[in-house]
Amino acid sequence: xxxxxxxxxxxxxxxxxxxxxxxxxxxxxxxxxxxxxxxxxxxxxxxxxxxxxxxxxxxxxxxxxxxxxxxxxxxxxxxxxxxxxxxxxxxxxxxxxxxxxxxxxxxxxxxxxxxxxxxxxxxxxxxxxxxxxxxxxxxxxxxxxxxxxxxxxxxxxxxxxxxxxxxxxxxxxxxxxxxxxxxxxxxxxxxxxxxxxxxxxxxxxxxxxxxxxxxxxxxxxxxxxxxxxxxxxxxxxxxxxxxxxxxxxxxxxxxxxxxxx
Amino acid sequence: xxxxxxxxxxxxxxxxxxxxxxxxxxxxxxxxxxxxxxxxxxxxxxxxxxxxxxxxxxxxxxxxxxxxxxxxxxxxxxxxxxxxxxxxxxxxxxxxxxxxxxxxxxxxxxxxxxxxxxxxxxxxxxxxxxxxxxxxxxxxxxxxxxxxxxxxxxxxxxxxxxxxxxxxxxxxxxxxxxxxxxxxxxxxxxxxxxxxxxxxxxxxxxxxxxxxxxxxxxxxxxxxxxxxxxxxxxxxxxxxxxxxx
Numbered sequence: 001x002x003x004x005x006x007x008x009x010x011x012x013x014x015x016x017x018x019x020x021x022x023x024x025x026x027x028x029x030x031x032x033x034x035x036x037x038x039x040x041x042x043x044x045x046x047x048x049x050x051x052x053x054x055x056x057x058x059x060x061x062x063x064x065x066x067x068x069x070x071x072x073x074x075x076x077x078x079x080x081x082x083x084x085x086x087x088x089x090x091x092x093x094x095x096x097x098x099x100x101x102x103x104x105x106x107x108x109x110x111x112x113x114x115x116x117x118x119x120x121x122x123x124x125x126x127x128x129x130x131x132x133x134x135x136x137x138x139x140x141x142x143x144x145x146x147x148x149x150x151x152x153x154x155x156x157x158x159x160x161x162x163x164x165x166x167x168x169x170x171x172x173x174x175x176x177x178x179x180x181x182x183x184x185x186x187x188x189x190x191x192x193x194x195x196x197x198x199x200x201x202x203x204x205x206x207x208x209x210x211x212x213x214x215x216x217x218x219x220x221x222x223x224x225x226x227x228x229x230x231x232x233x234x235x236x237x238x239x240x241x242x243x244x245x246x247x248x249x250x251x252x253x254x255x256x257x258x259x260x261x
Numbered sequence: 262x263x264x265x266x267x268x269x270x271x272x273x274x275x276x277x278x279x280x281x282x283x284x285x286x287x288x289x290x291x292x293x294x295x296x297x298x299x300x301x302x303x304x305x306x307x308x309x310x311x312x313x314x315x316x317x318x319x320x321x322x323x324x325x326x327x328x329x330x331x332x333x334x335x336x337x338x339x340x341x342x343x344x345x346x347x348x349x350x351x352x353x354x355x356x357x358x359x360x361x362x363x364x365x366x367x368x369x370x371x372x373x374x375x376x377x378x379x380x381x382x383x384x385x386x387x388x389x390x391x392x393x394x395x396x397x398x399x400x401x402x403x404x405x406x407x408x409x410x411x412x413x414x415x416x417x418x419x420x421x422x423x424x425x426x427x428x429x430x431x432x433x434x435x436x437x438x439x440x441x442x443x444x445x446x447x448x449x450x451x452x453x454x455x456x457x458x459x460x461x462x463x464x465x466x467x468x469x470x471x472x473x474x475x476x477x478x479x480x481x482x483x484x485x486x487x488x489x490x491x492x493x494x495x496x497x498x499x500x501x502x503x504x505x506x
Contacts, residue, residue, distance in 0.1 A: 124498060147482055156495035172468045177478045184483055185495050202459065213468060 004035075004131035007140045007257060008158035012174025014145040016164045017195045020228070021250065023051040024238040025162075026140040027090075028254050030081075030098035031239075034137040037077070037130055039063065039101040041123070041154055042144040046103035051236060053085025054078065056105060064104040064112075066126055067119060073129045076101050089240030099134055120153050127157060138257065147181060155182055160189040160260045162219070162253070166196045167206050172213070179214050189260040190216045193253060196224040199245075220252040266293075269316050270367065275342045276314070278394070279387035286381055290373040296320075296360040302343065307354045309347030311370040315339050318364030323357045336361070348374055406445055418453045421446065 009022040022038065030036040040046045040063065049059065060078065065071035080098040084090040131139050141158065143151045155161055161182050165171040175192070182190050192214060194206055203221040211218050225246045228237050238247035267284050270276050276284060294313070296302060302313060305324055315338060322335040322343075334356055337343060343358055348371050369377075378385045409420050482488060 124494075128498075149487060152482070152488065152491055156491050157498050159499075167468075169468055169470075173470055173474065176470050176475045177482070180475065180479045181482055184479075185492060186499075188499075209468060213470065 004136040005138050005159040005260065006127060006131070006154075006157055007138055007160040007162065007260075008143055008154045009140060009162050009164065010143045010151060010155065010178065011145050011164040011171075012147070012178050013171055016145075016166055016171065017222075017228075018145070018164050019048040019142055020051065020237070021162075021164055021193065021195060021222075022140055022142040023048050024236055024247075024250055025253055025257070026138075027080075027093060027098065027236050027239055028251055029138055029140075029257055030093060030096045032254065032258065033096075034258075035097040035135055037099045037101060037134055037136045037139040039127065039130065039139060039141050040103040041141055041150055042103065046105055048142045049100060049102040049105070052078075052080050052100050053083075053087055053090055053235075054100065054102060058083075058085070059102055059105070062102050062104040062109070063126070064109045067122060068112075073101070073126055073133055077130070077134055078102065087235035087240070089236040089238070092239045093236075099136075101130060120149070123150065124153060124157055127154075147178065152181070152185075155187060156185045158187055160191065160257060161187045162191045162193050162257075164193045164195050165210075167194055167201065167210070167221075172210070176214070179216060189256075191253075191256055192216050192218045194218055194221040197221050199223045217256070219256045220249045222246055222249045266316070266367075269340070270314055272340045273314050273342055275345060275391050276387070278390040280383060283381060283384045283387055286384055287369070287377060288367075290377060291367045291369045294366050294368045296364040296366065298360055298362050300360050300364075302358040302360065302364075302366070303354050304357045305354055309344060309351065309354060309371065311368050312342060312344040312348050312374065313366040313368050314342050316365040316367060319361045320358050320364055321361055323359055324355075402442060406441065409445065409449070413449050413452060416456070418449060421449060421453070 009018055009025070011018045019042075026036050026038045038048060038052075040048045042048075049055075061071035061075045063076060066073060066076055077099040078101070080090070080093050080100055081096040084093050127139060127141070130136065141154045143154050145151075155178075163175055163178055163182075165175045179190065192210060194210065197203060197206055203223075206221050207218045223245050225244070227241070227244060228246050237244070238250050241247055267281070267288060270284055270288060271279070276287060279287065291314075293316075296318075302320065317339055319336055319338045320343070321333045322337060323331050323333055326332050337358075343366075344354070347354060378388070412418070412420055483492075
């Protein structure tokens with residue numbers, strides 16, 4: 001029995017910066033010496049591989065192959081610590097235990113999986129196998145926005161659920177439903193993370209208001225950052241610019257993950 | 262001593278209470294001094310031997326920091342007096358004074374000053390009145406500022422409206438109390454504006470959740486067969502992963 005924890009990162013709507021937060025958070029946890037995996041279960045619109053410097057040419061077997069019984073988990077795991085793929089920030093991960101389990105970005109394979117549906121038992125098994133085969137302390141799951149079935153599955157199996165939201169009414173409305181669902185599924189650690197807050201707002205006020213609304217801790221309020229937007233897809237921002245406000249705020253979340261029971 | 266010069270002496274706060282005759286007595290004991298740019302009128306720590314009434318030009322009041330670098334505390338100009346307090350309390354100069362440009366000043370030595378005090382009751386009283394009025398003026402405004410500070414701390418800015426006209430009559434620009442007030446008002450106005458701005462922003466950040474919709478969407482998701490099965494499985498999966506005791 002592995003003691004590795006599943007950390008699902010979710011947002012009700014797209015555009016919250018979920019993949020970016022997931023990649024940076026996983027990298028920050030790996031920097032503390034933990035063994036970390038990142039699964040892209042956003043099979044409809046995968047994207048997190050780009051942040052880890054992986055492109056179509058470099059990508060080997062994917063989660064799609066696993067779900068079609070064409071590959072084992074062992075074959076899919078891509079070691080970032082051994083292939084940082086350039087990037088000033090990413091190069092700091094050299095020698096760290098961080099593994100990416102990408103989804104296929106090939107249109108045909110995406111549509112195939114959407115047509116045939118996902119074998120949930122297999123996906124669930126895959127996650128458990130990932131933790132045990134790679135001896136992971138934490139497996140981060142980058143989910144598809146909304147509450148479709150594969151997302152519900154990852155929420156149902158997670159030990160830690162981090163819901164990312166922007167400080168606006170639409171995101172709050174959607175988050176309220178996700179919070180209720182997560183409670184109904186008995187997720188042991190339910191955390192909120194506010195991203196893309198306009199710097200002119202009072203972050204402390206945002207935190208207390210949202211915490212009061214949902215009775216769940218807001219791990220951090222991350223500012224909307226043009227620096228991040230410019231850099232995001234090229235490198236891991238929080239490693240490249242560790243002193244930036246966004247990076248500092250992101251590192252607040254690390255302790256919540258490490259201390260989750 | 263020209264009438265022009267007498268007028269300039271009268272325009273100083275310090276001598277404004279003196280009669281023409283008393284002013285002439287002061288002027289007769291004073292000497293006109295000229296200072297070149299960068300020339301020091303006094304240095305920090307010097308014994309206080311005289312005081313000056315500035316007639317033309319500006320000077321800087323300077324001290325030094327721990328590293329010995331010069332720090333400018335203030336600037337002074339025509340109509341202002343320098344060093345009169347040290348003559349009375351006989352303490353060494355607390356700061357240095359250096360001309361920023363060609364300066365003309367009237368110097369009254371300590372001897373001349375005390376001689377005036379000794380021989381001319383009218384001059385003494387005039388000078389005392391000058392001291393008193395400055396002190397009273399300062400005290401009054403310090404009391405006001407204390408009162409308004411307390412109001413500001415409590416978020417009550419109403420005094421801005423009813424005291425603003427008073428300020429405009431309060432004195433000239435080179436009046437230190439008026440400067441304090443003007444700075445204080447500007448501070449309070451900025452605090453008030455910032456607070457209002459913040460209130461507006463926070464109003465925009467007042468979140469509203471439609472609870473009906475929340476409940477409806479929750480029921481749509483959890484009402485399916487898939488969900489029921491998932492909830493059951495979730496418990497099994499987590500139980501399986503929990504390390505055996």
